[in-house]
Amino acid sequence: MNSLIIFATIVGCVLAQRGAYKQVQPGQPIAILRQSQDVNFDGSYQWSYETENGIAAQEQGALKNANSAEPAQEAQGSFQYTAPDGTPISIQYVANENGFQPQGAHLPVPPPIPEAILRSLEWNAAHPEPEEGVRGGFRRQ
Secondary structure, eight states: OHHHHHHHHHHHHHHHHHOOSSOOOTTOOOOEEEEEEEEOTTSOEEEEEEETTSOEEEEEEEEESTTSSSOEEEEEEEEEEEOTTSOEEEEEEEEETTEEEEEOTTSOOOOOOOHHHHHHHHHHHHSOOOOTTEETTEEOO
16 A cells, blocks of 8 residues: 555656646746545545646545455546646546556557457457367377
């Protein structure tokens, strides 16, 4: 949980340094318009902030499967800022046992899988290779 909070804090600091919504001179302080944080005894938490130059971030998280052999921290949140070229950047994310999973309109997406490859994958799934050591349906002796 601590590493997730540290990661989120670092992301927020980086975004705060890179944001350019309101033109500010180097060294000029940027006001925090609102900020809140809450940490509970059960491991759940939430935090949020917004600055005068258009940077905003929020996150909430909780401990999943706390009484199991493999407890996991799960968090979800978002952040937004304006890139130096004026592009608005907005990310929504989930972070859990499956890793950090961001979503945003500006993030690159892979091209679609070609039809021939899709047909090949379907054929492979329908015709699995025989087990190793099995020839013609009979096991070697």
